[in-house]
Amino acid sequence: xxxxRASSLHHRxxxxxxxxxxxxxxxxxxxxxxxxxxxxxxxxxTLLHLLAGLLRPSAGTIEFDGxxxxxxxxxxxxxxxxxxxxVLYPALDVAGNLGFxxxxxxxxxxxxxxxxGEVAELLSIAALLTRKPKQLSLFERQLTAIxxxxxxxxxxxxxxxxxxxxxxxxxxxxLRQALKTVQGELGLxxxxxxxxxTEALTFAERITLLHHGKALQTGSPEALYEQPAHEAVxxxxxxxxxxxxxxxxxxxxxxxxxxxxxxxxxxxxxCALGFRPEWAAxxxxxxPVAVRSVRALGTLGGVATGLVTAELGGQAIHVQxxxxxxVGSQARLHIDPSRILLxxxxxxxxxxxx
Amino acid sequence: MSAPNGKAHWSLYLxxxxxxxxxxxxxxxxxxxxxxxxxxxELVPGDPTLANFVEVATNPAWYGAFVNSLTYVCLNAALSIxxxxxxxxxxxxxxxxxxxxxxxxxxxxxxxxxxVFLLPFFQLYSAVGLFDTPLAVALAHCLFTVPxxxxxxxxxxxxxxxxxxxxxxxxGHSFPFFFFRILIPVIRGGxxxxxxxxxxxxxxxxxxARTLTASEAKPIVVxxxxxxxxxxxxxxxxxxAGVLTILPGLAVVWFVRRHLxxxxxxxxx
Numbered sequence: 001x002x003x004x005r006a007s008s009l010h011h012r013x014x015x016x017x018x019x020x021x022x023x024x025x026x027x028x029x030x031x032x033x034x035x036x037x038x039x040x041x042x043x044x045x046t047l048l049h050l051l052a053g054l055l056r057p058s059a060g061t062i063e064f065d066g067x068x069x070x071x072x073x074x075x076x077x078x079x080x081x082x083x084x085x086x087v088l089y090p091a092l093d094v095a096g097n098l099g100f101x102x103x104x105x106x107x108x109x110x111x112x113x114x115x116x117g118e119v120a121e122l123l124s125i126a127a128l129l130t131r132k133p134k135q136l137s138l139f140e141r142q143l144t145a146i147x148x149x150x151x152x153x154x155x156x157x158x159x160x161x162x163x164x165x166x167x168x169x170x171x172x173x174x175l176r177q178a179l180k181t182v183q184g185e186l187g188l189x190x191x192x193x194x195x196x197x198t199e200a201l202t203f204a205e206r207i208t209l210l211h212h213g214k215a216l217q218t219g220s221p222e223a224l225y226e227q228p229a230h231e232a233v234x235x236x237x238x239x240x241x242x243x244x245x246x247x248x249x250x251x252x253x254x255x256x257x258x259x260x261x262x263x264x265x266x267x268x269x270x271c272a273l274g275f276r277p278e279w280a281a282x283x284x285x286x287x288p289v290a291v292r293s294v295r296a297l298g299t300l301g302g303v304a305t306g307l308v309t310a311e312l313g314g315q316a317i318h319v320q321x322x323x324x325x326x327v328g329s330q331a332r333l334h335i336d337p338s339r340i341l342l343x344x345x346x347x348x349x350x351x352x353x354x
Numbered sequence: 355m356s357a358p359n360g361k362a363h364w365s366l367y368l369x370x371x372x373x374x375x376x377x378x379x380x381x382x383x384x385x386x387x388x389x390x391x392x393x394x395x396e397l398v399p400g401d402p403t404l405a406n407f408v409e410v411a412t413n414p415a416w417y418g419a420f421v422n423s424l425t426y427v428c429l430n431a432a433l434s435i436x437x438x439x440x441x442x443x444x445x446x447x448x449x450x451x452x453x454x455x456x457x458x459x460x461x462x463x464x465x466x467x468x469x470v471f472l473l474p475f476f477q478l479y480s481a482v483g484l485f486d487t488p489l490a491v492a493l494a495h496c497l498f499t500v501p502x503x504x505x506x507x508x509x510x511x512x513x514x515x516x517x518x519x520x521x522x523x524x525x526g527h528s529f530p531f532f533f534f535r536i537l538i539p540v541i542r543g544g545x546x547x548x549x550x551x552x553x554x555x556x557x558x559x560x561x562x563a564r565t566l567t568a569s570e571a572k573p574i575v576v577x578x579x580x581x582x583x584x585x586x587x588x589x590x591x592x593x594x595a596g597v598l599t600i601l602p603g604l605a606v607v608w609f610v611r612r613h614l615x616x617x618x619x620x621x622x623x
């Protein structure tokens with residue numbers, strides 16, 4: 001296992017082509033489960049290829065335990081990768097596939113068998129060892145592919161490229177649990193790339209959000225949810241994402257559409273106001289809004305919950321709240337004043353304590 | 355799938371009978387003497403003999419022709435696969451300037467009838483001393499089989515996920531190891547299908563084979579068209595040679611029969 005540090009990685013596929021990565025910094029602690037989250041085209045797979053050594057960055061450095069391996073081949077880096085859909089050597093059975101990386105490194109047959117047995121036990125695929133990939137379900141194949149990645153005890157970093165995409169929803173949870181267990185037991189440094197925030201938020205200790213080739217924020221799942229550093233993070237995380245409405249700060253108060261929503265220490269000027277759908281409530285108090293629709297979300301934790309879509313000063317917002325009674329078309333919106341986040345030029349204003 | 359109804363069954367049998375009739379006639383001629391063949395209509399050979407086959411097997415003019423044919427067919431298949439495998443890999447995996455045009459251009463080679471190339475081949479091979487050798491025919495056939503092989507193999511290579519390449523690289527394998535030990539076993543069905551098509555083209559092709567050979571490297575298809583002797587046409591021996599000429603094709607089809615369907619399904623064949 002190793003701690004990995006990537007500093008100001010730049011990459012473009014051809015000279016003159018638009019950059020795919022622009023100055024990405026990434027730090028993985030030894031034994032950390034780290035997720036890289038981003039939409040399609042954010043540069044996630046490119047970042048993985050750079051870490052694996054399949055691509056050479058246009059600029060920037062990659063260090064494994066302090067050793068600069070920017071120009072090193074994949075073999076020198078001792079990394080392992082799990083792909084979106086299971087990649088196995090079709091001619092070999094499960095045991096052969098699991099043992100292949102070891103045989104290739106000159107292990108003797110007994111040691112290979114022992115190690116393959118351990119890994120198979122860990123992933124509970126010991127019963128499948130003599131089967132060919134063709135005879136396995138997609139789920140079992142992906143488990144085998146994960147086993148392949150874990151089989152080398154000296155692996156420095158395990159790269160997971162949306163490993164659950166191909167697996168049916170019911171098996172996703174089991175596979176994620178298996179991954180998490182293994183990661184914890186072996187203390188593996190893992191980087192998990194996905195566009196699915198649920199996967200990232202439940203798997204990782206820390207998340208890096210990648211957006212158009214830039215790492216906007218790295219932090220715990222809570223930090224990304226509660227204090228998104230950038231508007232793009234605020235929108236990406238959460239379902240629906242954070243509400244962002246135009247507003248302004250004047251003389252220490254946060255205003256939107258002429259109404260005072262709260263107080264702040266931030267400097268005067270225009271800014272975007274951000275709040276999560278569940279940090280606000282539509283009801284008797286607050287500023288007037290026009291309610292557009294109310295959609296029941298079902299009963300969450302014994303409480304009938306709904307999603308209210310309303311207009312605040314001509315801008316659509318979503319509020320998630322308990323549905324006690326009917327919501328009229330003209331209502332009032334109250335936002336927890338201590339939780340309103342201010343964004344200027346896209347970035348969070350950090351001295352905005354109310 | 356329900357069982358085919360009786361009518362469809364019978365029409366199928368009739369169709370097979372129709373297809374097999376000339377083949378049956380050939381086989382029955384091969385086991386008759388010239389006198390019986392010319393004697394009159396005989397559905398089942400009355401006095402079967404293997405003399406015709408013995409003649410083909412012992413006369414150097416006949417078995418030599420078989421050896422010549424097999425030599426250039428195998429040479430051609432080996433050359434085509436050797437050239438086409440890396441080419442197909444490159445077309446499948448790399449994007450480069452004009453790749454699509456080049457790929458299509460490969461096919462346009464096959465749009466010209468082989469007769470167009472007779473004169474340049476004849477003149478060129480005469481000049482470099484390749485005329486009347488199996489290698490000359492094998493090389494000339496490559497003009498047609500290599501594009502075909504690239505076209506078929508590209509489909510098979512593209513069906514292999516790119517991640518397999520990446521996984522091999524991450525596992526620390528060199529490119530040659532990946533290519534020979536991982537990729538080729540994965541697409542061996544496709545290679546079989548390709549070999550089949552190269553073989554079929556080269557084995558039945560007459561025009562180029564005839565033009566580029568004289569006596570030394572005379573192939574079997576040519577030998578069969580030049581059997582008129584002073585004593586007239588040797589019907590029985592000719593039919594026996596014909597039967598033997600069909601056998602290698604049958605054998606090859608037998609070996610790749612399971613992979614052929616896959617090739618057809620890919621639309622590359």
